Amino acid sequence: MTQALIDYALFAAKSFTVIVFFGMVLLLLVRARQHSGVAGNGDGGRLEVISLNDRYADMVDAIKGATLPPKVYKKAAKAERKADKQRMKAEEAALKRLFVIDFHGDIMASEVGGLREMVSALLIEAGADDEVLVRIENAGGAVHEHGLAASQLLRLRKRGIALTVAVDKVAASGGYLMACVADRIIAAPFAVIGSIGVLAELPNFHRLLERNGVDFELHTAGEHKRTLTLFGENTDEGRTKLQEQLEETHQLFKAFIREYRTDLDVDAVATGEYWHGERALALGLVDELKTSDDYLLGARDNAELFKLRYKARKRPLERLLGAMRVGASRLLGRLIAWVG
Numbered sequence: 001m002t003q004a005l006i007d008y009a010l011f012a013a014k015s016f017t018v019i020v021f022f023g024m025v026l027l028l029l030v031r032a033r034q035h036s037g038v039a040g041n042g043d044g045g046r047l048e049v050i051s052l053n054d055r056y057a058d059m060v061d062a063i064k065g066a067t068l069p070p071k072v073y074k075k076a077a078k079a080e081r082k083a084d085k086q087r088m089k090a091e092e093a094a095l096k097r098l099f100v101i102d103f104h105g106d107i108m109a110s111e112v113g114g115l116r117e118m119v120s121a122l123l124i125e126a127g128a129d130d131e132v133l134v135r136i137e138n139a140g141g142a143v144h145e146h147g148l149a150a151s152q153l154l155r156l157r158k159r160g161i162a163l164t165v166a167v168d169k170v171a172a173s174g175g176y177l178m179a180c181v182a183d184r185i186i187a188a189p190f191a192v193i194g195s196i197g198v199l200a201e202l203p204n205f206h207r208l209l210e211r212n213g214v215d216f217e218l219h220t221a222g223e224h225k226r227t228l229t230l231f232g233e234n235t236d237e238g239r240t241k242l243q244e245q246l247e248e249t250h251q252l253f254k255a256f257i258r259e260y261r262t263d264l265d266v267d268a269v270a271t272g273e274y275w276h277g278e279r280a281l282a283l284g285l286v287d288e289l290k291t292s293d294d295y296l297l298g299a300r301d302n303a304e305l306f307k308l309r310y311k312a313r314k315r316p317l318e319r320l321l322g323a324m325r326v327g328a329s330r331l332l333g334r335l336i337a338w339v340g
Helices: 002-035 052-067 070-092 112-125 143-158 174-179 206-211 236-260 277-283 292-299 316-335
Strands: 046-051 096-104 131-137 162-167 170-172 184-187 192-194 274-276 303-311
Touching (some): 046 052, 143 236, 162 170, 162 292
Parallel strands (some): 096 303, 170 192
Antiparallel strands (some): 046 303, 192 274
16 A cells, blocks of 8 residues: 555656646747747736726616616616716716725735736826725735735835725735735725744655655755755755745845834734734734725715726637646645745
């Protein structure tokens, strides 16, 4: 039984290596096509803008049409048209605009590409009276990817555009790294907030390979080019160095939060723990308990609400590579250091 498991593990490792190899080959082919000019300008993506005011109005009209007697519905529709005219006059008087962006995070923050495009568009068009609401659902991931995502949101704040982050489910670890740059953070009562810490974990197959007569060689130039490995024999020196790197990243994480959440006792909450909305509010991690839905409904009468969505244009091969990348990210994500 044990030998069968060992054989299966080695077979799985070989299969995964082959998949990764062919994935890299396909990726190189795609990039070569892009650099040769075949892909055209940019990624060929487009920005979609959806009026949430119209969406809400359509839903309300559907309820009225289905539940009210015909005469009553007709009267209500007439009143609604009158209200629409008044709203149009208000729009002519430069009604405030509220732009909504959804960010669904994963280990490698793969939506950061679309986020940067939407932020750039907003920096061109949005004015000082406008506001951006980012609805974050993100449990954290790789340090560098989530750091870039936080930097994209920071571009809005530095330009003086009001930035609100709403957390309906989770903004932990790298998700909170993004959220903390906002002027204001709102959260649902049971949203998960915090997890301000850094971790790295990986399996080591050295003894398994050694028992099966498999040699593994690792050659590096640079004393700390590699600290811990998957297949080589790890050392206490390597473990100590990795711990130093984790501590350094944690200090950077805390300093970043401290800069934008000035009233927060960062040392008290940077323990790696997480809290639900009520406790997060008491600790100062968020500013108000409220769902994003209630926030938008409250803003509906005084602002034009627009949801932004960036859709990158991808060829079939690129979609295949993207799916492979997500799969590899999920499989290998636990093997690298991430804010967590």
